[in-house]
Amino acid sequence: MKDVVTEGLQDFGFTVEDLISQEHDAALGNGGLGRLASCFLDSMATCQLPAWGYGLRYRYGMFKQQIVDGNQIEHPDYWLDFNPWEFPRPDVTVDVQFYGRVRKNREGKSVWQDGEIIEAVAHDVPIPGYDTRNTNSLRLWSSRASSGEFDFQKFDAGDYENAVADQLTAETISAVLYPNDDLDRGRELRLKQQYLWCAASLSDIIRRFKKSDRPWSDFTDYVVIQLNGTHPALAIVELQRILVDLEELNFNEAWQIVSRTFAYTTHTTLPEVREKWPVPMIKKLLPRHMQLIYEINHNWLERVKKEFPGDLGLLNRVSIIEETDPKTVRTLFIGILGSFKVNGVSELHSEQITQTTFKDFVKILGRGRFTNVTNGITPRRWLHQANPKLSALIASKLGSYDFLKDLYLLQRLKLYTNDSEFKKAWADIKLENKARLANYITDTTGVQVNINALFDVQVKWFDEHKRQQLNIFGVIHRYLKIKAMDPSERSGLVPRVSIFGGKAAPGNWIGKKTIHFINKVATTINKDPDVGDLLKVVFIEDYNVSKAELICPASDLSEHISTAGTEASGTSNMKFALNGGLIIATIDGSNIEVIEEIGEDNTFLFGHLAPDVEDVRRAHAENPGRECPSKNLLSVFNAVLDGMFGDPEPLAAVVNRVIDQDHYIISDDFDSYIAAQDMVDETYRDQDKWIEKSILSVAGMGKFSSDRSVWQYSEEIWNIESVAVKDPKRREYKK
Numbered sequence: 001m002k003d004v005v006t007e008g009l010q011d012f013g014f015t016v017e018d019l020i021s022q023e024h025d026a027a028l029g030n031g032g033l034g035r036l037a038s039c040f041l042d043s044m045a046t047c048q049l050p051a052w053g054y055g056l057r058y059r060y061g062m063f064k065q066q067i068v069d070g071n072q073i074e075h076p077d078y079w080l081d082f083n084p085w086e087f088p089r090p091d092v093t094v095d096v097q098f099y100g101r102v103r104k105n106r107e108g109k110s111v112w113q114d115g116e117i118i119e120a121v122a123h124d125v126p127i128p129g130y131d132t133r134n135t136n137s138l139r140l141w142s143s144r145a146s147s148g149e150f151d152f153q154k155f156d157a158g159d160y161e162n163a164v165a166d167q168l169t170a171e172t173i174s175a176v177l178y179p180n181d182d183l184d185r186g187r188e189l190r191l192k193q194q195y196l197w198c199a200a201s202l203s204d205i206i207r208r209f210k211k212s213d214r215p216w217s218d219f220t221d222y223v224v225i226q227l228n229g230t231h232p233a234l235a236i237v238e239l240q241r242i243l244v245d246l247e248e249l250n251f252n253e254a255w256q257i258v259s260r261t262f263a264y265t266t267h268t269t270l271p272e273v274r275e276k277w278p279v280p281m282i283k284k285l286l287p288r289h290m291q292l293i294y295e296i297n298h299n300w301l302e303r304v305k306k307e308f309p310g311d312l313g314l315l316n317r318v319s320i321i322e323e324t325d326p327k328t329v330r331t332l333f334i335g336i337l338g339s340f341k342v343n344g345v346s347e348l349h350s351e352q353i354t355q356t357t358f359k360d361f362v363k364i365l366g367r368g369r370f371t372n373v374t375n376g377i378t379p380r381r382w383l384h385q386a387n388p389k390l391s392a393l394i395a396s397k398l399g400s401y402d403f404l405k406d407l408y409l410l411q412r413l414k415l416y417t418n419d420s421e422f423k424k425a426w427a428d429i430k431l432e433n434k435a436r437l438a439n440y441i442t443d444t445t446g447v448q449v450n451i452n453a454l455f456d457v458q459v460k461w462f463d464e465h466k467r468q469q470l471n472i473f474g475v476i477h478r479y480l481k482i483k484a485m486d487p488s489e490r491s492g493l494v495p496r497v498s499i500f501g502g503k504a505a506p507g508n509w510i511g512k513k514t515i516h517f518i519n520k521v522a523t524t525i526n527k528d529p530d531v532g533d534l535l536k537v538v539f540i541e542d543y544n545v546s547k548a549e550l551i552c553p554a555s556d557l558s559e560h561i562s563t564a565g566t567e568a569s570g571t572s573n574m575k576f577a578l579n580g581g582l583i584i585a586t587i588d589g590s591n592i593e594v595i596e597e598i599g600e601d602n603t604f605l606f607g608h609l610a611p612d613v614e615d616v617r618r619a620h621a622e623n624p625g626r627e628c629p630s631k632n633l634l635s636v637f638n639a640v641l642d643g644m645f646g647d648p649e650p651l652a653a654v655v656n657r658v659i660d661q662d663h664y665i666i667s668d669d670f671d672s673y674i675a676a677q678d679m680v681d682e683t684y685r686d687q688d689k690w691i692e693k694s695i696l697s698v699a700g701m702g703k704f705s706s707d708r709s710v711w712q713y714s715e716e717i718w719n720i721e722s723v724a725v726k727d728p729k730r731r732e733y734k735k
């Protein structure tokens with residue numbers, strides 16, 4: 001449509017950019033997890049899979065980040081003020097109950113009553129597939145006070161003011177997206193959000209199923225629900241409640257259906273036993289669910305007792321209820337028990353969790369319950385839309401845009417690594433993209449950057465394991481090296497622009513300190529005349545998807561440097577590589593598979609391997625006063641603590657974290673990181689070689705289309721096929 005729209009707008013005196021800039025990014029998600037879901041939606045529509053997405057329509061989504069004096073300030077994002085894409089569906093509502101009590105009726109059935117009713121209202125966002133008529137839907141729920149009897153009772157009693165107050169309370173449920181998982185655990189509002197989302201979505205799914213007039217025993221032939229992380233795990237209990245209490249199936253029959261309906265994805269390597277809810281809170285908010293959880297747990301523990309008699313430790317470890325004070329419910333375990341498949345998001349991750357968090361469950365349920373589906377990204381957004389010129393150049397060589405639907409076709413680019421004209425065009429596009437980003441940087445930060453410098457990017461959520469600290473320490477190391485050099489030797493250096501971006505959860509204290517640290521270092525370096533164009537450090541404020549689309553095509557190098565064994569997958573590596581950026585990476589998450597596809601020779605690898613990390617940590621613990629193993633890093637610390645970047649007091653926390661604890665083994669990986677960075681410089685000097693590696697990076701990205709991921713879910717988990725709205729041409733699936 002773009003050409004038609006561009007021309008049409010011209011008649012009104014507008015450019016297409018005027019129009020596009022009116023659109024807000026959806027503020028619906030936190031980071032990689034939500035973005036993955038968006039890519040999957042695009043792929044499911046494009047692959048013509050009959051699928052729906054469900055979520056909450058947060059009034060205030062992810063916060064806007066402002067940097068003031070180097071510090072992150074959070075502002076609410078009024079993203080819904082202009083959202084032409086959503087279709088409110090006041091005709092599609094679901095009453096969702098909270099609180100109240102459970103009593104037994106005459107027939108001995110449990111009845112949940114006297115609660116507070118909140119109404120969930122659907123808003124549909126169309127998800128058009130690429131080159132197909134199929135359009136799927138993302139259905140988002142917002143909350144409001146029920147227009148049912150409860151309000152009217154108050155209204156009749158002349159209590160209008162309170163009726164309105166109820167409305168406001170009801171609306172708070174979908175008002176705000178929690179940006180911090182840690183602090184939100186155990187918050188009642190968060191539990192309310194999760195339940196509203198699950199209950200409304202399930203009711204929607206069941207309504208649709210019931211239209212078909214089929215018996216419940218057919219349900220699992222027609223419905224599969226993929227739980228994206230632990231947040232929707234309550235859906236399992238809710239379906240059990242609907243089947244037992246409303247549809248009057250017996251408990252075991254119901255559980256058979258439930259546990260064949262759900263599949264569950266885990267997105268973290270951390271012991272996700274993190275998500276826990278206090279029993280008293282669930283009891284108060286969802287009294288019937290608490291009873292059902294106890295019953296599910298009872299049956300489960302009976303089974304474990306029978307199969308592993310006398311193993312009390314095992315019973316304790318796998319119980320849904322944790323015997324703390326107060327008792328808590330481990331939602332992860334509900335997720336595992338209520339699902340027929342559980343998957344991780346990269347090969348390493350999926351393997352790792354079967355040996356750690358899920359070990360006991362593997363022993364009881366069997367290895368077959370656990371599988372892997374490696375993440376992917378949509379090439380429509382991350383290549384074609386973000387980098388139209390590169391997409392066009394590729395199409396000119398491959399003869400069509402078919403690669404946007406079958407990304408493995410990119411392999412054929414390998415044939416052109418010696419085609420000098422093609423390579424020149426390739427390099428020119430990168431330079432243009434860098435110029436576009438350089439302009440943006442100058443406009444927004446005032447920093448002038450040299451577009452012939454190597455653009456080195458790390459953009460992602462600030463989480464300690466992602467190790468932005470390692471990157472900025474490396475920058476300081478480079479700075480010290482430049483300062484120590486005789487000015488006449490400096491001209492031999494490869495100039496660099498180090499670009500950072502990302503938000504820290506408001507409660508992530510060390511993340512915020514790291515953002516401040518980077519900004520302070522940037523200020524000193526950027527104004528140092530000794531350094532000039534050789535090194536610039538930029539922090540791009542309020543990193544989001546639109547900015548990623550500007551940044552990814554402009555990188556020469558990007559950093560995926562998490563401590564081995566800590567990043568479940570990571571997907572920005574794929575976004576950068578698909579745009580012809582080289583990667584510097586640890587042997588972690590999906591990096592491993594990306595490296596496998598691109599070839600080790602074309603990537604820059606460093607750091608300890610996952611199986612060794614525990615040993616390194618143990619050595620730290622056994623040797624508390626140990627000396628920093630890297631002299632290079634010591635010099636960096638001394639420079640910071642001596643005040644090279646201003647008052648060391650606010651910067652010391654980031655340094656001390658490594659000196660005192662170093663859980664993420666920064667000091668142990670530092671020299672290896674520096675060596676890999678030296679190799680980067682070395683390689684960049686040979687531009688011809690560099691471009692060849694850039695082409696090979698793109699050529700190796702076939703596997704990382706999210707089309708491949710969703711096909712794999714379809715065939716290995718969901719058991720569904722593509723259904724074309726018209727033109728039933730089945731798309732090819734290659735593994």
Ligand code: GPU
Nearest residue numbers: 031032033036267268568569570571
């Ligand atoms: N991820 Br758990 C999030 O973005 N948020 C979360 O709450 C959790 C995981 C990310 C992982 O950190 C990243 O490694 C992965 O690629 C992504 O989910 C999608 O699976």
